Amino acid sequence: MSLYWRIFLLNGAVLVVAAVLLLGPVTVSTPVLLGEALVLGVGLAAMLVANALLLRVGLAPLQRLSRAMNSADLLRPGGRPAVTGSGEMSALISTFNTMLDRLESERATTSARVLSAQEAERQRIAQELHDEVGQTLTAVVLQLGRSADLAPDPLKDDLRQVQETTRAGLDEIRRIARRLRPGVLEELGLHSALRALAGEFTTPGLTVVEQWGPALPAFDDETELVLYRVAQEAVTNAARHSGADRVEIHLGAAPGGGAELLVRDNGKGIGDAPEGAGMRGMRERALLIGATLTVGAAPGGGAGIRLDVPAPAADGPR
Incomplete structure (x- = not known):
């Protein structure tokens, strides 16, 4: 039986019993007598307690599902709320678990494609740094060395300094290329x-x-x-x-x-x-x-x- 019908039938039963009692042995006078007030108070308390218990038991799976929704993290997969309750409550939890399975599977597939593309792009950039920028700077370093050998003394030290700065930049580019593409891992x-x-x-x-x-x-x-x-x-x-x-x-x-x-x-x-x-x-x-x-x-x-x-x-x- 669904949660809706359980709550409806319980409230209906309580109201029917209250109506029968009022039409039968129970009467309310003006002013209200102590005995009548006690009967009404006990009946109201019984109805509230019954409703509270039913709602507590019936909505407990929904509360667990709410906590699971708040704590769900696709980067930490595996956690699933237990399928409890009956009727639409268990169907809701099962649907949520199925949705999480699908989302985690789709995220894993998407992440695999993204990271694969990222590694390919890293490899391409590292190759270009090595083949294009690296070779160009190597040629610059060699040319600076020859120019320093032929330059007059006032310029020789400056050219040597520029050569060392360029060589340091070349080393940095090679280091970046190694980080982008760990060739030593492959070799x-x-x-x-x-x-x-x-x-x-x-x-x-x-x-x-x-x-x-x-x-x-x-x-x-x-x-x-x-x-x-x-x-x-x-x-x-x-x-x-x-x-x-x-x-x-x-x-x-x-x-x-x-x-x-x-x-x-x-x-x-x-x-x-x-x-x-x-x-x-x-x-x-x-x-x-x-x-x-x-x-x-x-x-x-x-x-x-x-x-x-x-x-x-x-x-x-x-």
Whole structure:
């Protein structure tokens, strides 16, 4: 029976009983006698209690559904309200769960396409930086060197300075190209790529170290790229925002055949800061491979980002 009919029939039954009693043994005089007031008061209280109980029981699934709607986050999939109640209430919860399944599936598909296009665009830009801008600046550096050799002494030092500035700009362009397209990941594998990442971010004020656990299973290229990009974004955030002087990258096999990536620092931590585009990007990448991203405080202070990657499919990689 639907919630509407249950409430309607209960109220109808109470009103019918009240009418029968008023037409029969119960009368109301003027002024109202104490006994009559007690009967009316008890009847009114019984009606209110019955209505309150019915509404409490009948609307409880709706309240749970409301809380689930408020807490739903497509970047943290999996949570579903339990299908309880009867009639249109259970149908409403089932419809909401079906809608969430469809939205999460569509978001995963869309995110996969967007990130794939993003990686292709990064690769194209990195190639153009290397082939076009890099070669042009290399030619400029060589030309400046020859010009400095032939220039008179008053101009020689200036040309050498311009040559060094241009060479520094060339190195910066090469570094940007490596970040856009991790060629070492494709050529030498994930461990070498993370080692190069740690060396790139290590400066006089920041030390980035990598630590390896048990050997990883054979993941496909997409999973390795997600592991690298998450580590890259986590280290970048730590270097820019945490104020840390030490960042650790841990990577190793996890129980069950998967992998665990942990990036933690000794900085000021995340606190109540809202998640930015970088964190949302990491969550979207994790969803692509069915991984779980956890962000929290690191032991001893600072922030910790952990990526738990499931075991590869039996017929999957390499």
